[in-house]
Amino acid sequence: MRAGAVRETRRRVVVTGYGAVTPVGPDVPSLWQALLSGRSGIGTVTGFDPDGLPVTIAGEVRDFDPLVYMPKRAVRRLDPFAQYALAAAVQAVDAAGLTVPVSRPDRMGVLIGSGYGAEKTIIKAAEALITEGPRGVSPYFAVSGGSDSAAVEVAMRFGAQGPSGSMSTACATGATCIGDAARMIATDVADVMVAGASDDCLTKADMAATAKTGVLSRRNDDPAGASRPFDLGRDGFVMSAGAGVVLLEEAGHAMRRGAEILAEVAGYAATTDAYHLTSPDPEGRGLQRAMRLALSDADADVTDIDYINAHATGTDGGDRVEITALRQVFGERLAKIPLTSVKSVLGHMMGAASAVDLIATVEAMRTGTVPPTTNCTEPEDPELDFGTREAGRREIRTAMSNSFGFGGHNAVLVVRSFDGG
Template sequence: MRAHETRPLRRVVVTGTGVITPIGNTVESFWQSLIDGRSGISAIESWDASDLPVRIGAEVKDFDPAAYMPHKVSRRMDPSAQYGLAAAMEAVREAKLEMSDDLAARTGVYLGSSVGAAQMTYDTTVKLHERGARAVSPFFFATSGSESAAGEVAMWLGARGPSSSLSTACASGATCIGEAARLIQFGVTDVMIAGGAEAPVTRLNIAGAAACQALSRRNDDPSLACRPFDRERDGFVMGAGAGVVVLEEYEHALRRGAHILGELAGYGATTDAYHLTAPHPDALGTKTAMRIALESAGLQPQDVDYINAHGTSTQLNDSTEVSAIRGVFGEHATRIPVSSTKSMTGHLISATGAVELIAALLAVRRDVVPPTLNCNDPLDPDINFVPGVAQEWEVDVAMSNSFGFGGHNAVLVVRSLKEEESYAA
């Protein structure tokens, strides 16, 4: 066997978190909104949606790029990249990470995006059509790709390790975190800035998702539109934002005196290879991803104390995910809380897996689980979907599920290191 196959994998911990979301642009405001059950879903305000069948979304509010970056930087960036850079700045600040020349070569950036620079691309296309080629920005070609946010973060931080934007549809943020952790585990890097960023609430994306019957059409009651695991659910709500974590090799974090927030203990990834948009009817891929994540963490199903579900509020996803949870956890599924924070944030597409991992990590740290709004008639009455109100719950291990169109599945497991934190702090 090769040497890298015989040496033990290195441990990966989280030392920083950052979010830009429809319910808060700091981790603390985001968490407080979750615990208070505050919805960020409303009528779309940033452009006129009056002629579309869906006129609601979960937009980022009160975001000022000038608070994070100079105008000469923000003006070349799509909102998704602005959100990603801002969330990365918050995460690095919390981690108190200082970039030395040696560390720069051992630090990478994995920041996922599915739709890429959607708003910039749409706006530029309209300008080209209406005003001609001279209206196209000279920055467009270099900054309109899905890798834009990852490149901006790497340049700002001075990170010279591997950087990439991995795209696995709605699982992209979780995939980036899981694959970034693997680079640390195998000794390729010591630090990774990882997560997802997306700004998909555009005229084209809303029209397209509505055309394929994916979105809720509760235009008159936006806060009631996203109903994960409720029998009356009728589709997801498109949202925007970013979630970024600082991952470090455990010993590296200890040496620099970092405050460790928790351990990224497990990661599982699979593909359904079944359908363009529908999950496998027997939940084969999702169940396998959950089992791989648990196995890689050295844990059993009964060790999990909370599941932050993918919970999109679509008919097929929610029923399939419940089936998968039942299949993996058995009776333990009825003994632990399972909630979907999308009921408040909407579906942030590539950012959702990263934002939800941060929610799961906060549940581990604070022994409180956020609620699922609008779950009034649960499709499985025996499962605790945390309806309406947050619950105090002792959480040492949490699982975060992310599933995407095309059958992409990514599952992350975080666990508490409370007994070791005093040494690391």
């Protein structure tokens, strides 16, 4: 079947709500306010004793009360990553005004992934086994120790009986889950999908291991200034925790119930570098292909893009490769498009990062405001607009959100304003 014919027969997918738990606050309003003001969520680690680590800063989730979103019994059994996911999902469903259970629960699904899964629960179980023996291991570990535990809890909370599960594509996980969930709706597998990702891998073991790869910033004496995407003074990314979840619906389903439509998921593509465990292909060929495929999927071209939310984490090689790939795809047009990274404020939320990136992208479209790349005081490429110029109001009808991660995973989403047609 022709690509055009496939596009004509597939169903349209829209975003009607979203939620987030991040280092700058427990919801989307606090997230958006921090992004616009440049208020950093990065600080010295408090969740454990970082003594002996070369890196002692991170973007921890603070001011989050899980009891606002779930009963005590759920808090006791759930890893923090799953608590964040459930909270973000509740926010998304509430924001969308969706009455649950829906009339067709078999047509509602959940796809919430994680780069690391129930990391703290796994470590706690291992420590209990060593110090107390088998009796010390909680029975909850059997059901809450997997990366699918967040999706399970969300499905049970809303009575979703359609497809559900968890995926992991490292730092691209959120975009992968959202893109694949959108395809489930587009191909008539589901009418409603709760999709996104969550991570909390801020443990001493994970930070020690990641620091050894050389990708983390060691600007311990300046936490707020440590995450510096696209800046010549960058020295690595900052590990963070949190979740981002969106509610996706088939457009007709959303319109029939009178929902406010925030954006349309117009295009999605995923590719793999198959180059290196941690480093991207130096030419960014996989990312280039993902961007071109996502544009094609959206029936759009580079002239349609009004804003790009970059993956840019603040690593020397990663940021440079992304710019190289963008220049190859967009050419001279790139200099006219705002290109910013919200990781300058949030740090890198690992698997959850790309879900929060998409939320920020839609907020930029809705408000006509581009969040700046905070800390980018000496841009690597002076020709490009990293959100460091005077922005003001800007009409954004179509935007792109890029994600790529360890293992060579690339995922690109294209969203546009919904025309109601």
